[in-house]
Amino acid sequence: MRGVFHAVEAREVAFGIVPIENSYEGSINETYDLLATTTSKVCGEVTVRVRHCLIARQGTKLSQIRIVYSHPQALAQCATFLRAHRLEGVPSYDTAGSVKLVKEMQSSKVAAIASRRAARLYAMQIISEGIEATGTNYTRFLILGRKIASRSGDDKTSVIFGVEHSPGSLYRALHALANRKINLTKIESRPVKDTPWQYNFFVDFQGHVQDRVCQQALKDLQHRSTFVKMLGSYPRESSS
């Protein structure tokens, strides 16, 4: 993930794409932490429907499988399926890599959770498809670049801010948005790395930084917080 941010900052690529949250498992902490500490800007978002497959060697039956390898988020999304079939999940670095691992292990006791495409890539068998816990499993990705996207008329803005450790400080900061009827679409807290039990807040809200009302809100937020870091404004996806 860090590599994607670095490639954008070092001008090796024009744009990068990183996962930010899954509709079932929640936020991707690593991405939030990298947004806080790098200079990349958010210039778009894309939401992708996730369909997980249980993948094993050709000829394997579900009843033979004992151990299932995959990325921790994929294992978490399929936890209900794993429990129902008494399968033990073992975390690995990524979903497609776990298919390769299972292929190399040459055992009918092991399987992987990954996409249909990964099964095809390694010529492996799909034992079961759509094994995620909910039929509506989506992952939202952010497009990273070096500039804020221009105004489309239906935009979203992402910022990070910190507040004093005192009663009502978060509430007072959110007043800057609520007071202007700006729709907060997401709020996430992440620990401040070197100060235990202090948090920064990441918020997404409707509007573009070039909109007058957003400019006023951000100015107000600056007065009500210890710092504000602008992450970007970008066209809002209709599905999100």
Add this chain to the structure above:
Amino acid sequence: MRGVFHAVEAREVAFGIVPIENSYEGSINETYDLLATTTSKVCGEVTVRVRHCLIARQGTKLSQIRIVYSHPQALAQCATFLRAHRLEGVPSYDTAGSVKLVKEMQSSKVAAIASRRAARLYAMQIISEGIEATGTNYTRFLILGRKIASRSGDDKTSVIFGVEHSPGSLYRALHALANRKINLTKIESRPVKDTPWQYNFFVDFQGHVQDRVCQQALKDLQHRSTFVKMLGSYPRESSS
């Protein structure tokens, strides 16, 4: 983790203990999700200083090690150390278990990240101690039981609530606390599992549910949210 919640609910044990957040890596999502869906009550909190060790077979040198096994949160807490020494982190289920795994692998190319105690338990060598990214790395644990703790005079209360998907709804809900100068010590959002991009909020605030001001605040919060689930009141740890 699920097993701890179940043992408390099934009355197999009087109390359970589960990690809720790390001062560096943030919240433990699995614990938050189990708090939402089970009937266990929070009846205490304990904060423990975390000191991670790099552990390998006797006689291994740091320069020989290529791969390091540990729990994903421990790998994340030691990411700076791993990068500096060009070590590849591989996630495993728990920290102590990764020491056992490395012992069994009988290779000087592998190591584990775990506690000093785990190294002693498996008679393994500590290559480096205190390899976490910050000198102030703490993990906060919750004590689970079936009843709310009685009032100590310096207490904390934890609740979950949901809000309508409309501008200012979270702000209006937090008003129930801010209006009474109740100190919010933590706010965490988690996705509603079957409704993409809907969130529930977990809040910790100072005070006991038997305090008059907290009772009023909770009643008010109920009016301002779609539901409130009381998780517990418990003595506040002085260190947190």
